[in-house]
Amino acid sequence: xxxxxxxxxxxxxxxxxxxxxxxxxxxxxxxxxxxxxxxxxxxxxxxxxxxxxxxxxxxxxxxxxxxxxxxxxxxxxxxxxxxxxxxxxxxxxxxxxxxxxxxxxxxxxxxxxxxxxxxxxxxxxxxxxxxxxxxxxxxxxxxxxxxxxxxxxxxxxxxxxxxxxxxxxxxxxxxxxxxxxxxxxxxxxxxxxxxxxxxxxxxxxxx
Amino acid sequence: xxxxxxxxxxxxxxxxxxxxxxxxxxxxxxxxxxxxxxxxxxxxxxxxxxxxxxxxxxxxxxxxxxxxxxxxxxxxxxxxxxxxxxxxxxxxxxxxxxxxxxxxxxxxxxxxxxxxxxxxxxxxxxxxxxxxxxxxxxxx
Numbered sequence: 006x007x008x009x010x011x012x013x014x015x016x017x018x019x020x021x022x023x024x025x026x027x028x029x030x031x032x033x034x035x036x037x038x039x040x041x042x043x044x045x046x047x048x049x050x051x052x053x054x055x056x057x058x059x060x061x062x063x064x065x066x067x068x069x070x071x072x073x074x075x076x077x078x079x080x081x082x083x084x085x086x087x088x089x090x091x092x093x094x095x096x097x098x099x100x101x102x103x104x105x106x107x108x109x110x111x112x113x114x115x116x117x118x119x120x121x122x123x124x125x126x127x128x129x130x131x132x133x134x135x136x137x138x139x140x141x142x143x144x145x146x147x148x149x150x151x152x153x154x155x156x157x158x159x160x161x162x163x164x165x166x167x168x169x170x171x172x173x174x175x176x177x178x179x180x181x182x183x184x185x186x187x188x189x190x191x192x193x194x195x196x197x198x199x200x201x202x203x204x205x206x207x208x209x210x211x212x
Numbered sequence: 213x214x215x216x217x218x219x220x221x222x223x224x225x226x227x228x229x230x231x232x233x234x235x236x237x238x239x240x241x242x243x244x245x246x247x248x249x250x251x252x253x254x255x256x257x258x259x260x261x262x263x264x265x266x267x268x269x270x271x272x273x274x275x276x277x278x279x280x281x282x283x284x285x286x287x288x289x290x291x292x293x294x295x296x297x298x299x300x301x302x303x304x305x306x307x308x309x310x311x312x313x314x315x316x317x318x319x320x321x322x323x324x325x326x327x328x329x330x331x332x333x334x335x336x337x338x339x340x341x342x343x344x345x346x347x348x349x350x351x352x
Contacts, residue, residue, distance in 0.1 A: 015283035015327055016300035054244025056323040058288040065294045
């Protein structure tokens, strides 16, 4: 079971990106396992608020989604998430699991828990989405949160670059690189179709 | 256990060190509701779109005017066709299913969520609820 753990601040575009990554995985790999009707991709949605929206968007695309609601907004049901992941493995044993964390979560802390308590995980990648349009504002208002979300990411996707000029994008990239210089970095606009090569690199990346 | 300066919801506890929360941010206000809407007669999808875009715009403008920070504002209309609106306090993104534009509706499920930093849940709830009601009243 290969796990892609998506993090990033509220409104950064995680769901839009997950839709594209899911399509890439579904097209590149069979959506159903060969010998059963079990999906080979399952998405776990950890949302804030009683009315789940992201899960409905993903379900409307025909994707298999498990929801986790409520709880603490920051650590976001860390234990429940691991239990859910283990249940998915036992019931469906999919090839891919995508986890969308809340916009206030620290993905690396969730990754630590999953690594420690998750079962049957072949690979785990932490993918953090950064909002290019709001980077300057957010890094002034809540620098600690942004830094901790990004600092241990394996892959960083700087989204909404269509809202910035090229030199502004370079400035944001430099700022992000100061926080995490080890991660794979891609500047994208999920508003449009992203080059599938980026998804290929992201899902097959290994350190 | 790490230090907190916000309270956790009662059903959530951190019993193991590895599962604990260690953030030090203030919690945002959250307005999140689901409504099953039934109209007196069929309305066009465009009317629904206009009403809900107005709601997102009103919450966005009110938040910005008061110097609060938008986490995100999201709307999802669920039915035979789907509509998805979102904003982070700037432009409003609109996405919909293929047949949305030709759709007429007499019944639909509406999900709305607004997450805003810097105000109380009560204040956000009152403003968002009143604005939503006014926008929906404009449909019929």
